Amino acid sequence: MPPPVFRFAPSPNGYLHLGHAFSALLNADLARESGGGFLLRIEDIDPARCRPEFETAIDEDLAWLGLSWEKPVRRQSEHFAEYRAALEELTALGLVYPSFESRTEVARLIAEREKEAPWPRDPDGAPLYPGSARLLSAEERQRLLKSGAPFALRLDMAAACARVGKLCWTERGEGPAGEAGTITADPAAWGDVIIARKETPTSYHLSVVVDDALQGITEVVRGQDLFWATSVHRLLQELLALPQPTFRHHRLIRDAAGQKLSKSTDATGLRELRARGVTAAEIRRRIGLA
Incomplete structure (x- = not known):
């Protein structure tokens, strides 16, 4: 071994x-x-x-x-080329779409929805993506892309979760509430996360799983603030057929x-x-x- x-x-x-x-x-x-x-x-x-x-x-x-x-x-x-290759794999699976709203527009959409009821948040407390870019027609997407408009590439979370089914990870440390052992992942709690942007072909979520796989990392030891982000990382590992390391989340200073x-x-x-x-x-x- x-x-x-x-x-x-x-x-x-x-x-x-x-x-x-x-x-x-x-x-x-x-x-x-x-x-x-x-x-x-x-x-x-x-x-x-x-x-x-x-x-x-x-x-x-x-x-x-x-x-x-x-x-x-x-x-x-x-290593942007390696992240771009992973992004292309996800795109080929039909799991990536561009969203064109600015941060200001996203904040406005959230404010409008919260007039009716509290808008859902991710485990870090940030509002989930409220836009409808996933529903744009192919023609409208192409028009916006050709116009040079800024965009973020998002993971279609519902489609991605449906593709892989139930996920878990082995936790040798503990989560914020003492979670340890076999942890059930909940990537859907993060909504349609950004995995790249127009100017950068990757995000933290995408690059970290690609790096860990290419470097042969077997033990991911990091702070408890990233405990639930592991759900997104496990999802990407499964979608990209990457090896699963063991995780150990430690206390924060x-x-x-x-x-x-x-x-x-x-x-x-x-x-x-x-x-x-x-x-x-x-x-x-x-x-x-x-």
Whole structure:
């Protein structure tokens, strides 16, 4: 039986914080204890937010924590052709359609529907897609595409779920409410998710399952905030005939107010802690790793 393979996959759109340190160290620890491999993947499909200096900082911070990883490092921005091929597979199955509403138009549609009743939300609390682009005629779609209008490519969730039937995954960690063991996936709870855009032939959901398969990842170890997103990933794995890894969702590192640490809220970065004289050993103690 081949050894397990783990990965840490940050986006270079900000500096790493204690939450990243916990995930990276946990993956590396599990890889070492099991005699497995530890990979670093750079998830940089968003050119507007991802910057080279943040990738350099990721390397420096992880090395300071005492980590090493197999080379070469996979950068998503270098593999758009592979994501495009996966997207074409889904399109050939009749499971992808373009939606042309702007974010403002989507918000207006939701507001109109909520005048009648609460509009359904996905597990992250975001409203499900309310539009009717799936019902556009082929002629109208072609007209809009030829006009150069911006669009998002969405997965026809009802058709996709009907194609694969019941799904589950093996959870070796736990979900937000302590879920563990064999978990029944519920991809329909996410509605018609975006899997690509006009300017980018992929999304997080699509690229992460393609990457994990191509890199031979057997153990996906990540935060509990991605627990229910696993439902979408299991669906895409089945549709694309990709291998199913084992999942382990870990606790989140939170601030004094109980909020998850985030780049968007300017959580204190590892490089700042290092500049203050905090040691890598102290980082381990702070996040509860021996």
